[in-house]
Amino acid sequence: MRHEVAPLRHGTMRERNLAVVLGEIARRQPVSRARLAEATGFTKTTVSSLVASLAGAGLVREDGPVRDGERGRPATAVSVNGDRVAGLGLEINVDYLAACVLDLGRRIRHRHIVAADNRDRAPERVIAALTGLAARAIAAAGEQGLSVAGAVVALPGTLDQGGGRLRSAPNLGWDDVPAGELLDAGLPALPLAADYDNEANLAALGELWFGDGPALGSYVHVSGEIGIGAGIVVDGRVFRGAHGFAGELGHVVVEPGGSPCACGGRGCLEQVAGQEAILRGAGIAAVTATSSASPDGPLSALVARLERGDERALTAVRRAGEALGQALATAVNLLDPDTIVLGGIFSGLAPWARPATEAALADGAGLVRRSPPRLTVSRLGGDAAALGAASLVVERVLDDPSRLVTRC
Amino acid sequence: MRHEVAPLRHGTMRERNLAVVLGEIARRQPVSRARLAEATGFTKTTVSSLVASLAGAGLVREDGPVRDGERGRPATAVSVNGDRVAGLGLEINVDYLAACVLDLGRRIRHRHIVAADNRDRAPERVIAALTGLAARAIAAAGEQGLSVAGAVVALPGTLDQGGGRLRSAPNLGWDDVPAGELLDAGLPALPLAADYDNEANLAALGELWFGDGPALGSYVHVSGEIGIGAGIVVDGRVFRGAHGFAGELGHVVVEPGGSPCACGGRGCLEQVAGQEAILRGAGIAAVTATSSASPDGPLSALVARLERGDERALTAVRRAGEALGQALATAVNLLDPDTIVLGGIFSGLAPWARPATEAALADGAGLVRRSPPRLTVSRLGGDAAALGAASLVVERVLDDPSRLVTRC
DNA sequence: TTTAATTAGTCCAGGTCGCGTACGAATTAA
DNA sequence: TTAATTCGTACGCGACCTGGACTAATTAAA
Numbered sequence: 122m123r124h125e126v127a128p129l130r131h132g133t134m135r136e137r138n139l140a141v142v143l144g145e146i147a148r149r150q151p152v153s154r155a156r157l158a159e160a161t162g163f164t165k166t167t168v169s170s171l172v173a174s175l176a177g178a179g180l181v182r183e184d185g186p187v188r189d190g191e192r193g194r195p196a197t198a199v200s201v202n203g204d205r206v207a208g209l210g211l212e213i214n215v216d217y218l219a220a221c222v223l224d225l226g227r228r229i230r231h232r233h234i235v236a237a238d239n240r241d242r243a244p245e246r247v248i249a250a251l252t253g254l255a256a257r258a259i260a261a262a263g264e265q266g267l268s269v270a271g272a273v274v275a276l277p278g279t280l281d282q283g284g285g286r287l288r289s290a291p292n293l294g295w296d297d298v299p300a301g302e303l304l305d306a307g308l309p310a311l312p313l314a315a316d317y318d319n320e321a322n323l324a325a326l327g328e329l330w331f332g333d334g335p336a337l338g339s340y341v342h343v344s345g346e347i348g349i350g351a352g353i354v355v356d357g358r359v360f361r362g363a364h365g366f367a368g369e370l371g372h373v374v375v376e377p378g379g380s381p382c383a384c385g386g387r388g389c390l391e392q393v394a395g396q397e398a399i400l401r402g403a404g405i406a407a408v409t410a411t412s413s414a415s416p417d418g419p420l421s422a423l424v425a426r427l428e429r430g431d432e433r434a435l436t437a438v439r440r441a442g443e444a445l446g447q448a449l450a451t452a453v454n455l456l457d458p459d460t461i462v463l464g465g466i467f468s469g470l471a472p473w474a475r476p477a478t479e480a481a482l483a484d485g486a487g488l489v490r491r492s493p494p495r496l497t498v499s500r501l502g503g504d505a506a507a508l509g510a511a512s513l514v515v516e517r518v519l520d521d522p523s524r525l526v527t528r529c
Numbered sequence: 530m531r532h533e534v535a536p537l538r539h540g541t542m543r544e545r546n547l548a549v550v551l552g553e554i555a556r557r558q559p560v561s562r563a564r565l566a567e568a569t570g571f572t573k574t575t576v577s578s579l580v581a582s583l584a585g586a587g588l589v590r591e592d593g594p595v596r597d598g599e600r601g602r603p604a605t606a607v608s609v610n611g612d613r614v615a616g617l618g619l620e621i622n623v624d625y626l627a628a629c630v631l632d633l634g635r636r637i638r639h640r641h642i643v644a645a646d647n648r649d650r651a652p653e654r655v656i657a658a659l660t661g662l663a664a665r666a667i668a669a670a671g672e673q674g675l676s677v678a679g680a681v682v683a684l685p686g687t688l689d690q691g692g693g694r695l696r697s698a699p700n701l702g703w704d705d706v707p708a709g710e711l712l713d714a715g716l717p718a719l720p721l722a723a724d725y726d727n728e729a730n731l732a733a734l735g736e737l738w739f740g741d742g743p744a745l746g747s748y749v750h751v752s753g754e755i756g757i758g759a760g761i762v763v764d765g766r767v768f769r770g771a772h773g774f775a776g777e778l779g780h781v782v783v784e785p786g787g788s789p790c791a792c793g794g795r796g797c798l799e800q801v802a803g804q805e806a807i808l809r810g811a812g813i814a815a816v817t818a819t820s821s822a823s824p825d826g827p828l829s830a831l832v833a834r835l836e837r838g839d840e841r842a843l844t845a846v847r848r849a850g851e852a853l854g855q856a857l858a859t860a861v862n863l864l865d866p867d868t869i870v871l872g873g874i875f876s877g878l879a880p881w882a883r884p885a886t887e888a889a890l891a892d893g894a895g896l897v898r899r900s901p902p903r904l905t906v907s908r909l910g911g912d913a914a915a916l917g918a919a920s921l922v923v924e925r926v927l928d929d930p931s932r933l934v935t936r937c
Numbered sequence: 938t939t940t941a942a943t944t945a946g947t948c949c950a951g952g953t954c955g956c957g958t959a960c961g962a963a964t965t966a967a
Numbered sequence: 968t969t970a971a972t973t974c975g976t977a978c979g980c981g982a983c984c985t986g987g988a989c990t991a992a993t994t995a996a997a
Contacts, residue, residue: 193973362865457770
């Protein structure tokens with residue numbers, strides 16, 4: 122099975138070269154055409170032509186003359202134009218909906234989170250609520266002179282590759298919902314087709330652009346919520362496996378023969394370190410659909426107990442951290458990342474869980490590599506996936522601006 | 530961190546298009562230029578020009594007229610020329626050296642395995658022996674009119690990305706050996722630079738071209754020897770992780786708190802299902818460097834006991850199979866492959882180990898995906914990695930023939 | 938047997954796009 | 968004011984794909 126290689130004609134060449142120059146501008150802005158020519162290897166002529174196309178599409182802007190070196194004619198700096206094109210990120214999660222708009226400079230231009238218990242609500246109604254949010258976001262963007270190029274939607278469950286069909290979302294109580302179709306029907310037409318992805322994958326991308334950034338290298342981002350997922354990012358791209366189900370960290374077995382899990386296995390990580398398991402272990406009543414109207418009610422109760430030194434809570438959280446470290450050690454042996462990022466509930470519990478996680482990680486992923494990977498804690502809030510989704514739109518535009526450049 | 534996108538000039542376009550046409554020829558051979566034009570979307574003119582370049586380099590051959598449809602002028606079929614260019618695969622392993630030559634049609638033109646206990650032998654001497662094998666292989670290819678385009682070397686240990694520095698090869702007793710440099714010095718100059726990779730990765734590729742082929746989809750290939758490694762192949766390409774250490778299946782923990790492992794952990798898969806552990810469990814004396822002059826001496830002893838129904842041996846092998854299944858379930862949850870391929874010692878032990886492996890796999894990797902991946906057993910012999918290495922050279926030529934095409 | 942239809946491959950003009958050199962523009966140093 | 972330096976553009980060139988016309992080789996029908 123060979124990786125499909127597409128025929129290259131002049132048009133494709135131009136498209137790719139637009140992306141090359143735009144990428145270089147994004148990386149070095151503000152930057153002169155002369156520097157771009159040096160950096161890319163193109164001639165100044167070619168750079169000028171490409172920049173002109175990009176400027177025509179509003180993707181790039183001239184910033185006026187800038188003295189670069191000591192002598193000679195001053196350069197006209199070119200930068201990514203953050204005031205014309207934007208990306209829309211949407212998220213459906215268990216207890217909220219979120220939308221955010223990012224301009225091409227990845228500045229947040231609009232951000233709206235609506236608390237709402239979506240468990241066992243009809244998918245159609247939830248999706249209608251989301252498209253409403255989307256319409257308001259697009260309008261808000263418009264008021265700032267931004268036109269939205271495309272949207273990506275984060276969904277909390279396993280998706281069929283491509284179509285955006287939500288195969289199962291246990292925490293939502295949804296099963297085999299054609300979320301992609303429903304959303305395609307409800308969203309306005311945009312230059313780029315809408316895309317759908319797992320919440321864990323997009324939260325991981327959010328970390329790349331709004332967390333520690335490129336310093337992360339290749340990393341595994343744990344998004345612990347009621348379930349535990351992991352987004353695997355290699356070289357700036359999400360690793361999805363053959364069918365898009367890669368990164369199911371929650372069902373790595375950490376206690377062979379342990380308590381049964383809904384997945385059919387026994388001793389899965391989720392049974393030890395999932396939100397419900399931790400709360401149960403800490404002696405806090407399990408959350409029911411009705412009792413959790415306030416988003417992190419039970420979690421803040423847990424944190425309160427931890428802060429006051431409650432032994433039972435500490436033990437439960439430490440055990441969860443240890444189990445997480447064991448599962449992560451396995452992931453490190455198989456995936457060899459530079460960094461592990463703890464997100465979701467684990468970022469809030471990190472002060473108490475992290476030592477155990479780090480110890481277990483060092484234990485299990487020691488000598489094969491030189492050293493275990495760095496362990497960092499996410500500083501992102503609940504809508505990390507929406508941010509990641511919007512970032513993905515921005516990345517798509519930067520990676521292939523040709524869709525927005527008028528052919529001449 | 531954006532994926533580096535290289536500027537595209539006319540030359541690059543031509544290079545890529547040569548690869549497109551050559552790939553299509555390889556996929557459909559024998560095939561007419563007219564069909565190629567349809568399949569690729571190029572005009573007939575362009576196809577003719579590209580085919581002429583490829584033919585000039587000896588990569589492709591005209592096969593004479595062939596009646597394709599019912600009416601009309603008969604086509605001249607074009608095929609990959611298997612008689613001019615070849616790839617060389619080399620392998621250093623614990624108890625043998627191997628070389629093989631593959632023509633562009635992936636037919637084996639030369640194959641030589643030399644049994645030799647390389648444990649604790651000086652790296653320089655082993656590498657000198659291998660370059661001797663290589664010289665003979667290149668000569669044998671020459672006698673058949675084949676010129677060797679490049680070589681890939683399989684090494685049994687963890688490698689630094691790129692340079693071919695062997696960081697550690699515990700089963701060889703080698704530590705931080707500049708294998709790449711030594712081999713570069715000893716091998717004759719070839720059009721393509723020599724490359725180095727882990728034995729497990731290359732054995733996995735061997736499976737792709739000499740085992741079940743594309744039907745495997747994305748897969749994890751287990752190469753159990755004294756250590757246990759896994760080659761992860763997604764979309765026809767090896768997944769290496771950030772530093773090239775991905776796929777260390779042997780150090781996945783299957784018995785938390787179990788027996789200590791050289792890696793610093795406890796209860797690693799290798800401690801339960803590695804060759805030494807199985808032999809110990811079956812009551813067969815552990816292998817020492819001197820006692821294993823005959824390659825699979827102790828293993829065939831084990832198989833003999835299994836065939837005669839020895840309880841102790843059966844128990845050890847079943848336990849190993851079960852542990853392997855547990856580790857693989859974890860790998861499935863994280864990597865989401867289509868298929869698992871059992872290679873190395875596990876292919877010989879499959880009749881006894883497989884049921885336990887399959888059960889454990891189904892247990893741990895059940896409901897998150899629709900079903901656990903297919904489990905198959907490799908039919909390849911010991912030099913799977915050498916075959917994979919030579920295949921990789923062939924794949925490189927097919928993926929980028931421009932190096933061999935004389936610029937005009 | 939001739940004629941029309943059909944399919945394969947080549948030839949030649951044309952268009953796109955990057956390359957290279959030359960040149961004008963804008964600025965600093967002498 | 969003049970020379971040096973650097974930036975960006977203009978214009979001709981060459982690489983390479985496109986498209987239509989043309990030749991070649993064969994089958995089906997008249």
